[in-house]
Amino acid sequence: MRANFDASGDRGHVELFVPFAVAALSRLGCAADSITVGREIALAFGLRLPAGVVTSILRRAVKQHMVVRTQERFECTEGAHQKTATVWKQQSDATRRQKALLGAAMADPRIARLRDEGADIEALLLGYIEKHAVPLLSRIIARPTSVPNGPQKPGGDSPDFAIASFISDALASDPTITSYIEDLVKGSMLSSAVYLSESGPLDRRFEKTVLYLDTPLLLKAIGHEGAAAQEATLELVSAARSNGATIAVFDHSVKEARNVLGAAEQAIRNTRTPDSVRGVLAHYFELRARPADLLTAIARLEGDIRAAGVQIVSPPAYNSRLTVDESGLEKALVEGVRYPRPAAARYDMKSVAAVHALRSGRDVDQIERTRAMLVTNNDALVAVSARYFKEHERTSLPPAVLDHDLATRLWLKSPTAAPNLPRTQILADSLVLLDPGEALWRRYLDEIDALSARGDVSADEVIELRFSYEAHRALVVETGNNPDRVDADVIDATLRRIREAAKDEERMLTALAAQEASSAHARAALAGLAAGELAADLEGERGRRLAAEQALATLRSQLVLRRDLIRSRARKRAHLAISVLVWFVVAVCLAAFAVTTFVDMALLPNWVGLAVKVVSAVVIVTGTITQTVGGSVRTFVEQAEAPLASWLERRMSSTGAGFDAPEGVG
Structure with a gap:
């Protein structure tokens, strides 16, 4: 799929599937109807396309003089043979690259353990990529019939954990494997174009659409959750802006962001480790930040937001005709979304209600034609708000969209304008999955306290174990995100990993210093x-x-x-x-x-x-x-x-x- 896109010159997404249809028709003896061709495409390439889409693809092949139509059947022409040979060559090359990626995955000890237990590693790898890189905008196109319980952390021997560990390591250190992963991600995203097109043409630009970032995405965009999260979010913002959208944030979301930074400042100021260290707090713990650093970040918050090209706006004035039942909406959000803080539900309710009011009662079925849309990384918020507005306001387009869904659609509009978007999105996902969950973190802290009381770890080691980002990563790797595996041996292994990481960092700094000295001599x-x-x-x-x-x-x-x-x-x-x-x-x-x-x-x-x-x-x-x-x-x-x-x-x-x-x- 990726190779076909490169060859098509971005002439349209239907164009991507013409070589598959021609090759399938050739396998059928160069004469068959569209239904049979569709079955052959699924058998030969694993692409299950709707019957109407197959017919459209074959009609495009007719215009290219590779296929002719006789009543309800399609037949190959002389021009089809060269195209067919190209497809088989591309498929052979793709198979070779996938085997190389699969071999690299098999060499990873975490994945090898799953293989030994009988798991289908290829299916797990492809499934992970489809799940975390290409959700097919199901939360936009389809009406949700069930409400997910929010993002889940993989626990124990979760295959997602092993795949996430492998992918995050490969993206960080192995350019060759990274290129194979990107091919799979982008090919999957391109294949989703068929389904995405059903919700409107993918080449449509935004028409006076304002995309409002919710608080977690806002904090990521201005760098308060680390470089990987910031890169992915800014790629999304840049792609949206290049397609005609305006990026903004409500002033109450800015207030919530200020509160989050204030809570992180208090946590760093206190000597007691909080029950959960993730997101903003994990980032500043990793930086060894001081309370003054957080106070500076709070003072610069609005300036940093505007510097990122995000406008700060107020919600629309009260209008009885456009105002929703805020108490009912907030109740639905509290019941359907697992909020870590009660105030978060109130802020989300304000954002969703403001988006509904900004649409002025104008119901559309395509995101590019709406006036306002909330962008969030909380899939439960998207699902709950979509169901609520469908039942109570009879709207067809939900008020919120998941950031990954929007990223997929934007990349499909102009892949060359945001070439790194798929990689940054899947890397951000993988890093999130490698953060310790609350249960694991609480069990880990209890074990540290017990070892400290017995004198088995020093005060300096306690600080490293609690606040070092490398300790968090080592904890997840050593336990597989399973709280039951936390014991003294895990703490010892975590300390060894911390020391090894410190030595690696020292060696790297020494090498950089030597390189700088050599450059200075030169x-x-x-x-x-x-x-x-x-x-x-x-x-x-x-x-x-x-x-x-x-x-x-x-x-x-x-x-x-x-x-x-x-x-x-x-x-x-x-x-x-x-x-x-x-x-x-x-x-x-x-x-x-x-x-x-x-x-x-x-x-x-x-x-x-x-x-x-x-x-x-x-x-x-x-x-x-x-x-x-x-x-x-x-x-x-x-x-x-x-x-x-x-x-x-x-x-x-x-x-x-x-x-x-x-x-x-x-």
């Missing part, structure tokens, strides 16, 4: 080799800079000289022009005086008389101004020269007319 050697070249480069750069500065100074000098020359020439030309004008006026005045003195005006044209009068008026006005204001003709000439010289300077600077630039000046 960097020093490279620095020494480069020092000479660097010095030469710096000297050359200094010379080039000095040369550039000298050239710039020379250019500035030339520009100043050019400006002075232009200004001098402009002044000379302005003086010449004004002088010419003055002498012209004088000449005109003298000519007018001569005419009026020696020539009879009656003999001259009228314009000559008019010109004489104008010149006389100019002379009289000029003389009057000179006598009244002061100054002389030279003063007026100089005042007229200044603006003319300025104009000529600008003109000559812009055009270069009448100016030969000095050498070297452009």
Whole structure:
């Protein structure tokens, strides 16, 4: 299935099944009806597809000219043979990888013990992957007929515990086995596309949908339950956002998150170990956190939420038409969900009721078309709320969705946009299954107290046994999550594992320090080799800079000289022009005086008389101004020269007319 997806180029989920249908038809002699082809697909590949889906797949094969339809039968074409050969090759390769994965699982002592007891390890492994990676959205599509009792911890020799241990170890340390696991997970998720498509097209984007995280997911998203949980949740948030959804959280959920962190701070401050160490508290115990660290986390809570791209919103205002029976809903949640704290039921009721109100009575059958949806990791909450709203509000789409169900649907929409989502989800699941349950933890603490009272363990060892994350993991491994196996030998084995883990960590730190020292020596050697070249480069750069500065100074000098020359020439030309004008006026005045003195005006044209009068008026006005204001003709000439010289300077600077630039000046 995974190989077919890679080859299909993401052209659609029906496309994934065309090679299987063609290969099955070829096995049937290249002629059969859709029902027979469906049976053959189930026999050859283990895929049980609805009859209508098989018909749709065969019709797609017809469009690709690999199959032709004659009445109710389908027949192969020449193009089907190459596709069939590819399918068998892919199946052979997949079988080889599955056998390698199965062999690695068999080599694990925990799984080998199950094999010796007659368990079908292959069925257990595939069943675990289908159960924890691909729930097929049954809680969304189907109407729940029964209410699960919430997430259960595997106890004793539970196969889930052994498989979870193997998978978590492989994902953490073996890239090859990790790739085999991812192939199985993603292939299973792709095969679920047939069933998911019945609840709406998988390529539909969200239409103004806001996904509200409940408190546990919110705490995971901002890193308060460890890196693995945070990575899985942020992958989910990123995939939802890339498909058009908005991510938000109700303000009462922020308040609940603050209370959870406050309770963890009190537990760390107290000397008595709590009855249960998991989630937020287990994370901070592992970090050896101090109360001040939790107080800092509380102070930064809202800022961290917004930094993760999650909006903080208030529930809608009260509306009698959209308000549910809150007391009835809370009662149903208390009875159907195992809450560790009574207040948790109240917060969940508020979130579910707010989602219902935000939908404004608009009932839809597809998650992509709804306005609001609560995302939770509590499958009991999903089931109880779905049943309650179906019975009392007649709604077809539940108000809450399980995070794994949403992750499956989002990954199927765009596998290349969130390639790590299946791996992070199944890793987070496996790590949760490897946490000690309450019964095991309580029995473990009792045994530690007994050993401490007898003096068999020191005070420092008690602290390590109670608060070390490695101790929690070792406890589960040594007991198989069975409280009846806790005894002094288990405590001794746990202490050995703690010491071995400390030594491993010390060796790793030593290796890292040696690697860093080696890198430092290498960097020093490279620095020494480069020092000479660097010095030469710096000297050359200094010379080039000095040369550039000298050239710039020379250019500035030339520009100043050019400006002075232009200004001098402009002044000379302005003086010449004004002088010419003055002498012209004088000449005109003298000519007018001569005419009026020696020539009879009656003999001259009228314009000559008019010109004489104008010149006389100019002379009289000029003389009057000179006598009244002061100054002389030279003063007026100089005042007229200044603006003319300025104009000529600008003109000559812009055009270069009448100016030969000095050498070297452009």
